[in-house]
Amino acid sequence: MTPPKRPDGIIIALDGPAGSGKSSTARAVAARLGYRHLDSGGFYRAITYAALRAGIDPDSWGSLTHAQLDTLDVHGHATETGYRMTVGGRDVSAEIRAPEVNAHVSQMAAVAGVREWLMDALREAGARGGLVADGRDIGTVVFPDAELKAYLICDPEERALRRLREQGADDLSTEHVRAEAARLQGRDQIDSSREAAPLRQADDAVVIDTTQLTFDEQVARIEGLARERAGIDRNADVS
Ligand SMILES: Nc1ncnc2c1ncn2[C@@H]1O[C@H](COP(=O)(O)OP(=O)(O)OP(=O)(O)O)[C@@H](O)[C@H]1O
Numbered sequence: 001m002t003p004p005k006r007p008d009g010i011i012i013a014l015d016g017p018a019g020s021g022k023s024s025t026a027r028a029v030a031a032r033l034g035y036r037h038l039d040s041g042g043f044y045r046a047i048t049y050a051a052l053r054a055g056i057d058p059d060s061w062g063s064l065t066h067a068q069l070d071t072l073d074v075h076g077h078a079t080e081t082g083y084r085m086t087v088g089g090r091d092v093s094a095e096i097r098a099p100e101v102n103a104h105v106s107q108m109a110a111v112a113g114v115r116e117w118l119m120d121a122l123r124e125a126g127a128r129g130g131l132v133a134d135g136r137d138i139g140t141v142v143f144p145d146a147e148l149k150a151y152l153i154c155d156p157e158e159r160a161l162r163r164l165r166e167q168g169a170d171d172l173s174t175e176h177v178r179a180e181a182a183r184l185q186g187r188d189q190i191d192s193s194r195e196a197a198p199l200r201q202a203d204d205a206v207v208i209d210t211t212q213l214t215f216d217e218q219v220a221r222i223e224g225l226a227r228e229r230a231g232i233d234r235n236a237d238v239s
């Protein structure tokens with residue numbers, strides 16, 4: 001097995017539709033390997049939050065210039081385990097998960113200029129390796145040379161149920177679950193049909209259907225593949 005060509009370890013790319021388990025799995029795999037987790041959706045969310053807060057009309061987002069994006073003062077700060085998003089120097093970890101951001105983030109992520117503007121920051125995070133990055137285009141565009149690519153899929157109603165449970169929803173009726181599944185599929189439709197870096201499976205990705213898996217099973221599966229690709233045994237240091 002060829003040793004990793006990056007000083008801190010391999011890059012693991014996790015892509016897939018909304019709510020398929022990417023971020024939670026990426027965080028857990030990173031913790032097990034002692035790697036950093038990059039939640040790339042958090043960057044798109046922080047830009048969306050900043051633009052809404054600045055009162056920029058969503059209908060004009062398509063023509064945002066790099067200079068305008070700079071003035072939004074959006075930054076991702078590396079921590080021991082991942083990245084913390086700030087806007088205007090303030091931590092916005094909670095704000096970027098708000099319903100208003102959920103409703104608009106796919107629109108922002110479809111803007112080619114925004115994606116270009118963000119690319120350096122995302123690639124910088126992987127410069128030394130030792131990274132588990134999740135998103136929609138990580139294995140296809142951001143890190144096409146990632147040593148391990150996994151594409152997570154899951155039945156829409158199961159994704160909806162998991163999302164509603166995560167939010168502590170009282171109403172888990174079929175009707176409510178189906179409505180949430182439709183919302184998730186609406187986001188998938190925008191993410192996969194846009195011109196700029198659409199959501200799609202990389203040719204060399206391992207597809208993992210999480211519908212029937214427990215969380216621990218999917219984490220163990222990816223951890224195992226990562227250890228194989230990094231050429232290290234289970235008990236050894238992965239870096
Ligand atoms: N196998 C599983 N069994 C049960 N729950 C799971 C499983 N995998 C993930 N989850 C839960 O599903 C929810 C969605 O997972 P997560 O946020 O990781 O998805 P995601 O793909 O990153 O979503 P998004 O694209 O919207 O950011 C979380 O509450 C997570 O804990």
Ligand SMILES: Nc1ccn([C@H]2C[C@H](O)[C@@H](COP(=O)(O)O)O2)c(=O)n1
Pocket residue numbers: 018040041042044045105106107109110134135136137138187191
């Ligand atoms: N690499 C990425 C990451 C995210 N997006 C889009 C997809 C969603 O519309 C939005 C938020 O992502 P989430 O936090 O729900 O994973 O950002 C993308 O286009 N490319």
